[in-house]
Amino acid sequence: MSRQAFYPHLSVDCVLIGFDEEGLKVLLVEKTQFEPGHTGTISKLPGDLIYEEEELDAAARRVLFDMTGMSSPHLEQFHTFGAPSRIKNPEDRAWVEAVSGQKIGRLVTVAYMAMLRISTKLRKLMESHKTRWVPVDDLPELAFDHRDIIDLALERVRSSVKKEPALIYDMLPAKFTALQLRRLNEEIHGKPMDVRNFHKKIASRPYIVPLDEKEEGVPHRAARYYRFDRKIYNRLYCRS
Amino acid sequence: MSRQAFYPHLSVDCVLIGFDEEGLKVLLVEKTQFEPGHTGTISKLPGDLIYEEEELDAAARRVLFDMTGMSSPHLEQFHTFGAPSRIKNPEDRAWVEAVSGQKIGRLVTVAYMAMLRISTKLRKLMESHKTRWVPVDDLPELAFDHRDIIDLALERVRSSVKKEPALIYDMLPAKFTALQLRRLNEEIHGKPMDVRNFHKKIASRPYIVPLDEKEEGVPHRAARYYRFDRKIYNRLYCRS
Numbered sequence: 001m002s003r004q005a006f007y008p009h010l011s012v013d014c015v016l017i018g019f020d021e022e023g024l025k026v027l028l029v030e031k032t033q034f035e036p037g038h039t040g041t042i043s044k045l046p047g048d049l050i051y052e053e054e055e056l057d058a059a060a061r062r063v064l065f066d067m068t069g070m071s072s073p074h075l076e077q078f079h080t081f082g083a084p085s086r087i088k089n090p091e092d093r094a095w096v097e098a099v100s101g102q103k104i105g106r107l108v109t110v111a112y113m114a115m116l117r118i119s120t121k122l123r124k125l126m127e128s129h130k131t132r133w134v135p136v137d138d139l140p141e142l143a144f145d146h147r148d149i150i151d152l153a154l155e156r157v158r159s160s161v162k163k164e165p166a167l168i169y170d171m172l173p174a175k176f177t178a179l180q181l182r183r184l185n186e187e188i189h190g191k192p193m194d195v196r197n198f199h200k201k202i203a204s205r206p207y208i209v210p211l212d213e214k215e216e217g218v219p220h221r222a223a224r225y226y227r228f229d230r231k232i233y234n235r236l237y238c239r240s
Numbered sequence: 241m242s243r244q245a246f247y248p249h250l251s252v253d254c255v256l257i258g259f260d261e262e263g264l265k266v267l268l269v270e271k272t273q274f275e276p277g278h279t280g281t282i283s284k285l286p287g288d289l290i291y292e293e294e295e296l297d298a299a300a301r302r303v304l305f306d307m308t309g310m311s312s313p314h315l316e317q318f319h320t321f322g323a324p325s326r327i328k329n330p331e332d333r334a335w336v337e338a339v340s341g342q343k344i345g346r347l348v349t350v351a352y353m354a355m356l357r358i359s360t361k362l363r364k365l366m367e368s369h370k371t372r373w374v375p376v377d378d379l380p381e382l383a384f385d386h387r388d389i390i391d392l393a394l395e396r397v398r399s400s401v402k403k404e405p406a407l408i409y410d411m412l413p414a415k416f417t418a419l420q421l422r423r424l425n426e427e428i429h430g431k432p433m434d435v436r437n438f439h440k441k442i443a444s445r446p447y448i449v450p451l452d453e454k455e456e457g458v459p460h461r462a463a464r465y466y467r468f469d470r471k472i473y474n475r476l477y478c479r480s
Binding site for chain 1: 250345350403
């Protein structure tokens, strides 16, 4: 193994995991193919090389803002991916060298993630930035090791929600239906839930508060809305 | 902010958090001071620059083995520290340049951690490697941002044990006293526990099994030994 001087490049990548009425999704951007013989685009996570004097967290926030227009979600650093093989694909290497104007040897990336609700406003913002929300169970071919990065982020979502179930309500609208809550649970845990048991569970949770309000203009029977009451939740579980 | 090419150096650092009869400790090594006007040594975490074709996890295992002789504990990557200021101390910079034989600009480090029991065997191994176990509540001045790295590792120990209480028994001998278990709990959570309540708690936990065996050759009243029964624990909490 060579012990001589070498200088890796360092990037950040952001995994935004969101939920809308259709399901659990991840935000992707397109990169143009650069190698001869490759045409069109391939999907990747929003990311960039860090600047010389830039803090890692600041680089992640910059990437998110530049590529999506978003400044709000709290990004959390979750893992650094540094396998020498992650830039072995000539097409990926050609792209990052073309975009950065630099010769790239090894590329190590610090990955950040956020969990959020895909609101209508957010969806519009994303469209104007040429990004797209893609269902996590229907991901296209991805550049670099971005598939591995997304897989680990989803694992972290699962373990975070197990540890702190209230996190799930950050991904739901203020008013949500039982179907939405069940579907989000199913997608996060990757397995179907019994509908009847799920309704019993909802009824037994005082912090899931039924509203006197139902869906409007839907082709099926209008479902009741619920809201999450954080005060009741915190009181029950002694969390601050 | 400069967007021109720059090449950070990349290192790994290992935080080993161990417990012995005296308390919770972290493993430190000494580095020689290099700047004129500085004499003696200063403490740091075991760490090194990564090699050109080396996986991050492999680099962490290499550092641990070379600096401590240990190959066993499972190291987990927990955070990457990359503040431009972390190498601003001229003494730290002089040292890393002297040791590596390289001019160092920015130094980003991927931090790994492990929780373990400091056995007699392990203590001897460490002594022969010029490393030392230092109480976490009595840390000396440390090089770089290693104090921040240790603080975050301790936070992670706390949240891991909250999430998975069985982890605490990995840090205890196979036979342990109630005092050892209480002290480890107190050190991890950073607050004293009521002795009587703690004994009630032990008695109510079927997986903390009292043994027909007591301490020997101690100046105080010999305390009973207990063992942790993982099978009972797993059965109770449906964990695998």
